Amino acid sequence: MKFEGTQEYVSTDDLTLAVNAAITLQRPLLIKGEPGTGKTMLAEQVAESLGAPFFQWHIKSTTKAQQGLYEYDAVSRLRDSQLGDDRVHDIKNYIVKGKLWEAFESDVPAVLLIDEVDKADIEFPNDLLTELDKMSFYCYETQETIVAKHRPIIIITSNNEKELPDAFLRRCFFHYIQFPDKPTMEQIISVHHPDLKQDLMREALEIFFEIRDVPGLKKKPSTSELIDWLKLLSAEDIPLDVLQGRDNKSAIPALHGALLKNEQDVHLFERLAFMHRRG
Numbered sequence: 459m460k461f462e463g464t465q466e467y468v469s470t471d472d473l474t475l476a477v478n479a480a481i482t483l484q485r486p487l488l489i490k491g492e493p494g495t496g497k498t499m500l501a502e503q504v505a506e507s508l509g510a511p512f513f514q515w516h517i518k519s520t521t522k523a524q525q526g527l528y529e530y531d532a533v534s535r536l537r538d539s540q541l542g543d544d545r546v547h548d549i550k551n552y553i554v555k556g557k558l559w560e561a562f563e564s565d566v567p568a569v570l571l572i573d574e575v576d577k578a579d580i581e582f583p584n585d586l587l588t589e590l591d592k593m594s595f596y597c598y599e600t601q602e603t604i605v606a607k608h609r610p611i612i613i614i615t616s617n618n619e620k621e622l623p624d625a626f627l628r629r630c631f632f633h634y635i636q637f638p639d640k641p642t643m644e645q646i647i648s649v650h651h652p653d654l655k656q657d658l659m660r661e662a663l664e665i666f667f668e669i670r671d672v673p674g675l676k677k678k679p680s681t682s683e684l685i686d687w688l689k690l691l692s693a694e695d696i697p698l699d700v701l702q703g704r705d706n707k708s709a710i711p712a713l714h715g716a717l718l719k720n721e722q723d724v725h726l727f728e729r730l731a732f733m734h735r736r737g
Contacts, residue, residue, distance in 0.1 A: 459508050459567065459611075467496065467503035468638075468645045476633035477504060483631055486572075486590060486612040488622075491635030494680025497615040500635075501571035504613065511568040513610075515557035517577045523585035526558040526572075530599050549599050558589060562606035569611045576616040583626035590629060638681060640667065650685050654692060661701045662688055665711050669718075674726055679717040687716040 461477040463469040469477075477500075480487035489497045498514075505512035515526055531552040538546045545551045555563075561570040575583060589595045593606040614630065616622065638646060640663055647659055666687070670678045679687075690713045691701075700712055710727045711717065718724050 459510075461504050461507050464503045464507050466506075466649060467499060468642065468649060469500070469503075470636075470638075470642060473500070473633060473635060476631065480613075480631040481611055484609055486614050486630045488614045488616065488627070488630035488632045489635060490616045490618050490632070492637055492678070492680055493617055494682035495635045495637065496681065497635060498571065498573055501569055501573075501613040501615070504611065505569035508567075508569070508611075510566065510611065511561075511564050512571070513557045513561045513564075513568055514571045514573060516573045517575055517582070519577055519579075521578045521582065523582055523589075524556075526556040526586065527589065527595050527604075528556050528559055528597060529554045553597065553599060558586075558595075559604055561610040562593070562604055564610070565607060567608040567610060569613065572612065572614045574617060575614050576619045576622065580620065580623070584623050587625060587629065643681070643684070646681060647685070647688060651688055651692065654688060655698075658691065658698055658701070659688070661698060662691060665701060666717070669711070672726070672730070676722050677719055679719075683717055683719070687713060690716055 459481055461469075461474060461481070463474060477487060489500060491497055501514070502512060504510075530549075531554055535546055535549070535552045557570060561568045590612065593609055594603055596603050643663060643666075644659065647654065647663075651659075662684075666679060666684050669675070690696075694713065696712050710724070714724070714727070718727065
């Protein structure tokens, strides 16, 4: 099994190499990078490229490792016992399989995405070490050991909101998605907006990277926000001269709400525009 990218996802050489290295080593691939750089989409496209089933486990602050294995629905069983339902005699009817269990049961090697692992408690990654190592776990309610039919390709994403435990990091192959340079970004845009006028794309890219370079910006716009902005520019048919008529990097660009996502950054650009006019 070898990942070679897809028509819907522009994968750099180093990212492609990292995916295939993790597959060869049979280790989870830990992907970090700025929000909006395509970490989640990577897992989807790896599954599509390999023709593999795809399972996504999105992690929240309240997520526990056990939920990825299974949960026992004791409340439903109690209710069914009170109603005299025959299902109550088989405890398996009340085992809710988690994404890890579903991936383990797949008849062909699957792709399992553990998305935004850093959102959970600090102990969450350590609680999965044994299961990720042995590719098995024990279900106490049914008294059976669940063993993976095939080792899934596991992709774990992190936005770097908190440090991950060393024991967990040792078991992963790590890759940081660097923010795309202009040539790579042009390829990404061509995938999402193949009919976009080239002069509009080039001017929009200049503005986009200038915005990212502004000192003091609280949240730099990401790739996904650039894609949204270009979609708006095209839909609203914004003339090229409107973009070109900016005041030397100081004026707020048209439809800036797609790029600037908090009031501090908007006020920063307003101050820059005011200072430029005063100058």
